[in-house]
Amino acid sequence: MAANEKTEKAVRAVLSKDPCAAGLYHDLSDGGRRKVLAMLDDRGLKSLTRLIGNAKKKNFTAAGERFIEIASGRIQTPVYLVDETLIEENMRVLRYVKDRTGCRVFHALKAYASFATFKTMSAHLDGVCASGLNEARLGYEEFGKEVHTFGAAHREEEIGQILKYSDSIIFNSFHQLEKYGERARKAGVDIGLRVNPGHAEVAEQMYNPCAPCSRLGIVSDEFTDRFPEYRGMVDGLHFHAMCEQGSDVLERILKSFEKLYGSFIRGLKWVNFGGGHHITRDDYDLERLIRTINTFRKKYGVQVHLEPGEASVYHAGVLISTVLDVVKNEMDIAIMDTSAEAHMPDVLLMPYRPAVMGSAIPGEKPYTYRLAGPSCLAGDIIGDYSFDKPLARGDRLVFADMALYSIVKNTTFNGIGLPDIAVVRQGGKVAVVRRFGYRDYRNRQS
Numbered sequence: 001m002a003a004n005e006k007t008e009k010a011v012r013a014v015l016s017k018d019p020c021a022a023g024l025y026h027d028l029s030d031g032g033r034r035k036v037l038a039m040l041d042d043r044g045l046k047s048l049t050r051l052i053g054n055a056k057k058k059n060f061t062a063a064g065e066r067f068i069e070i071a072s073g074r075i076q077t078p079v080y081l082v083d084e085t086l087i088e089e090n091m092r093v094l095r096y097v098k099d100r101t102g103c104r105v106f107h108a109l110k111a112y113a114s115f116a117t118f119k120t121m122s123a124h125l126d127g128v129c130a131s132g133l134n135e136a137r138l139g140y141e142e143f144g145k146e147v148h149t150f151g152a153a154h155r156e157e158e159i160g161q162i163l164k165y166s167d168s169i170i171f172n173s174f175h176q177l178e179k180y181g182e183r184a185r186k187a188g189v190d191i192g193l194r195v196n197p198g199h200a201e202v203a204e205q206m207y208n209p210c211a212p213c214s215r216l217g218i219v220s221d222e223f224t225d226r227f228p229e230y231r232g233m234v235d236g237l238h239f240h241a242m243c244e245q246g247s248d249v250l251e252r253i254l255k256s257f258e259k260l261y262g263s264f265i266r267g268l269k270w271v272n273f274g275g276g277h278h279i280t281r282d283d284y285d286l287e288r289l290i291r292t293i294n295t296f297r298k299k300y301g302v303q304v305h306l307e308p309g310e311a312s313v314y315h316a317g318v319l320i321s322t323v324l325d326v327v328k329n330e331m332d333i334a335i336m337d338t339s340a341e342a343h344m345p346d347v348l349l350m351p352y353r354p355a356v357m358g359s360a361i362p363g364e365k366p367y368t369y370r371l372a373g374p375s376c377l378a379g380d381i382i383g384d385y386s387f388d389k390p391l392a393r394g395d396r397l398v399f400a401d402m403a404l405y406s407i408v409k410n411t412t413f414n415g416i417g418l419p420d421i422a423v424v425r426q427g428g429k430v431a432v433v434r435r436f437g438y439r440d441y442r443n444r445q446s
């Protein structure tokens with residue numbers, strides 16, 4: 001089919017609210033997608049947003065069955081199983097935001113760094129954001145696109161390498177800018193400053209970058225005093241103030257950010273809105289995000305950068321684990337071959353109770369169990385769950401939404417082995433891309 005026919009077909013599908021419109025849109029070239037957007041009025045664009053959301057939801061629902069089927073097969077546990085088709089779905093949504101706004105999107109490696117799926121991601125995104133040398137290097141070598149690095153402070157020994165791998169470096173203080181700015185300039189690396197936008201709505205202080213006395217981001221009084229002196233050296237501003245939140249929160253943060261820093265933005269190249277945007281969640285208000293970015297961009301004449309981590313792999317992976325034993329002490333306790341402490345540390349840190357496929361809250365189904373890890377830590381408890389049938393030794397359980405902030409944060413506490421990493425490739429084939437062993441444990445000791 002000729003390119004023009006394809007775009008017209010996609011437009012017709014959008015206007016008739018045909019569910020296949022999303023697929024037709026995603027399959028177009030960059031130019032084709034741009035044409036479709038230009039041919040749609042406001043109602044048409046909103047309709048396309050809805051159709052893209054619905055198509056994503058449908059694919060994620062279907063994947064639930066796929067995870068359970070794989071878990072009940074011969075796959076060795078514990079294993080993080082990441083589904084490439086689902087990552088692609090999330091990428092399509094992020095790319096759609098790019099298409100509609102011209103913003104640039106960088107995946108945050110701190111959330112997920114399993115490079116076996118980077119090809120799927122780099123086809124849609126502009127690059128990665130890194131927190132320091134190792135992530136910058138991984139992004140440079142494995143993602144193969146732009147690298148944008150922010151660190152609260154950098155070590156003298158590492159800065160040369162960081163600059164070698166980075167397209168931009170975002171400093172957290174005027175001291176860091178003074179110390180490393182010239183070298184960055186000479187290396188042709190863009191320079192940014194992270195500021196505290198003065199507003200956040202993260203209840204848990206552990207995850208609130210704007211909590212009282214936060215070290216993250218220059219505060220506005222200091223910025224106002226000192227920025228004019230450094231104006232010529234700075235290409236962009238950066239803030240990060242969100243955690244798993246919607247575009248309504250971003251709007252309110254921007255209001256504060258503009259009040260504090262608005263007079264300094266014109267003439268810069270870019271403003272980076274950080275991460276924490278739950279863009280790929282079903283109820284996320286995409287239209288509001290698109291409107292917000294476009295308004296900002298037009299008002300100040302700058303590029304907008306986003307650096308979501310969670311959103312890239314949201315619900316795109318699971319952790320499959322086997323029941324090793326069942327013991328009793330006032331209640332039934334299943335000891336799993338996976339550990340909250342070692343393999344899903346946010347369960348204890350946040351804390352939260354991960355969803356287990358096929359389970360319900362305690363007491364809702366006839367058989368209630370506490371799921372716990374094999375370590376010596378008394379608090380290595382994943383949570384309490386109920387099931388339709390009693391759990392037996394050897395049963396497999398599937399913990400949902402485990403691609404993000406689990407693989408990157410796991411440890412070998414107690415000498416417990418790390419779970420395998422496996423990928424469901426597009427087309428359904430499962431590939432175990434990494435198996436860890438004794439050497440991985442030993443190499444972290446001395």
Ligand SMILES: Cc1ncc(COP(=O)(O)O)c(C=O)c1O
Pocket residue numbers: 108110111129150240242243244274275276277307308309310311
């Ligand atoms: C500076 C910065 N950018 C991006 C992110 C990614 O956030 P998320 O994974 O919540 O989207 C974080 C997370 O802590 C961050 O600190």
